[in-house]
Amino acid sequence: MSPRGSTDHSTDWPGVRLHVVTGKGGTGKSTVAASLALALASRGKHVLLCEVEGRQGIAQLFDVPPLPYAERRVAHGPDSAAGQPGQAGDVYALAIDPESALMEYLSMYYRLGRAGKLLDRFGVIDFATTIAPGVRDVLLTGKVYEAVHRNRRGKNHRQYDAVVLDAPPTGRIAQFLDVNSELAGLAKVGPLRSQADNVMSLLRSRLTTVHLVTVLEDMPVQETADGIAELHRSGLPVGGVVVNQVRSRALDDEDREQAMAGSLPREAIETDLVKAGVDVTPQLVDGLLQEAREHAERRALEDSQRARIAALDVPTYDLGRLPDGIDLGGLYELAADLIDQGMA
């Protein structure tokens, strides 16, 4: 078992303590963040999985009751490769909402008694967490910062080897993380400003990396490319691209080419279908050939998206599309795939 906070050089991201997961809406950010947290929790590590969008996505994925603003254990990590029991770590989860984060922040730094309630009554909490630009994001990332840096201070809190953040989608990620420039022009001084500075120094450091989830379709890949460019512009560290929901590779290149061209040998196929013990009818063969053509056509599109991803020049990881959908077992399966590919 590796000591807390030490780096593990057997993965692609040694020394990274904060894994931010973004991607176009609906591509699988939450699924991938959860799988990555599980993957990181092998080898006796303790991992915190955070969400910030108030959707209770983690609770749904792990099939537990809605999460409060408190860290709850949601799963055991997978057993390590060596398979000794007791070596697996744990995944804890935290749903961060800006109101609670603000109240916690205020009580930590100001010991507000009456003022806390007053602030709420006068609508300040609402104001600060919804329309005061950037404040909401500083509060959310500030809490993540606290969880990552906890190892160095407090005694009463749980310490984590890694934190995974199920972040807002690519379209908003640079803005979300670049809390400094978001506050710029607004809060030029004050404690929130210094909080933002702290967060920024963590996010720009080697302790952090930002992974992007995509599927092999035009818009998600475009968003990934745009997102990476924007992260670079903001000086934020770009991690890997997780290609999610990859279709099965049931047909090889030659078969797909023939399927597209309509030149698969029909008679030979009928003979082999009989060998396979299938009741052969012309409709069945037509149907299978049509499915093969559509599959090949989709795969060709996917291959062109793959080429665009390869040109981005970042490490990529593949996760297959689970035909029965995602459940807890599926998350462990995806976690194992990420471990195999060296992401964790």
Next chain:
Amino acid sequence: MVTVPRRTKYGPQRPPTMRVAPPRGPTVSAPDLDVDGLLDDRANRIIVCCGAGGVGKTTASAALALRAAERGRRVCVLTIDPARRLAQSMGLRELDNMPREVSGIRGTGSLDAMMLDMKRTFDEVVEAHAPPAKAEQILANPFYIALSSSFAGTQEYMAMEKLGQLHAESVRAGRWDLIVVDTPPSRSALDFLDAPERLSSLLDGRFIKLLLAPTRGPARLLSAGVGLVTATVSKLLGAQVLRDVQAFVAAFDTLFGGFRQRAEATYALLQTRGTAFLVVAAAEPDALREAAYFVERLTADQMPLAGLVVNRVTTPAASLSAEEALAGASRLDPHDSTQSAVAGLLRVHAERVRVQHREARLRRRFAAAHPTVSSVAVPSLPSDVHDLAGLRRIGELLAG
């Protein structure tokens, strides 16, 4: 007076878990959605496509608009962030925030299309409703800039504002007899309905009123409590923020009423008989859950729901069970080239059947919980939808 429903203070109102009855067996099925009937009924003047992110709202809006136009209606479609190629196919090369005629439409109808530019829409409203000097002051205010370009919800608000404008224009000039509206890629379909209210109630909220008080009311209104609050806020955010917000609010004050009024008028328009909501979903648990929330909300607010579009469903072309297909594949020799190809065909088929079953189960559940909601399923095409031909194809599939 229209009452716009309020959300709970902290976050959206929604049930904590999916309240869906278990499937009652294979007989539960939703009534079919008559899309052509919807498009042909001249009483329908607004169609809104909403749903969770990435399910096909933009595609469905464009396809419906094209189909309506080719069935003789004069249509305007308001799209939000369409894919580049789709936008180009409709002749939308630049974001100029104005409807432009789409060429290549068959028949006697017409189709105009536009892409929403959120910031520009906001700026234009300010310019249209404030005296020039004041407008300039507002547009330059840092708080306004942040609000109009990055606040979560501004896009929904501006989509509503634009819809109101297009509708007013269609009434005034008679240029269109149908407006089809796409909705922003928000995490929740409900955001479209809730964002305007959320934003306007915040701009009109207690804290902002409080900030205005010193410039308006007698100084004695400043109780000790208020002093404490403003002091804490300045300490926390810096005094500059308060000054910017105060300046913005003072300049914007006379515009509030108008914004609110228009948002309420558009909300009321959405409740009238001439509007039809189409909820778009993928056959995925999350998307269908969002669709369920949305359907319940529309019912609660007496908004006219036309039905559910389940997009990108998987439809096997051959009838053979997944088990038979996989068993067959395992009997073939992986080292023989045609046999391995045939095994591949059988595996491709088996996967499609498995996905189809999962999707059908999810759709049955939805139908059991919402038996009166009509629906139509649109198969997943092997290619993307990025030209008029593709949109026509989706239109045909929508029409069943």
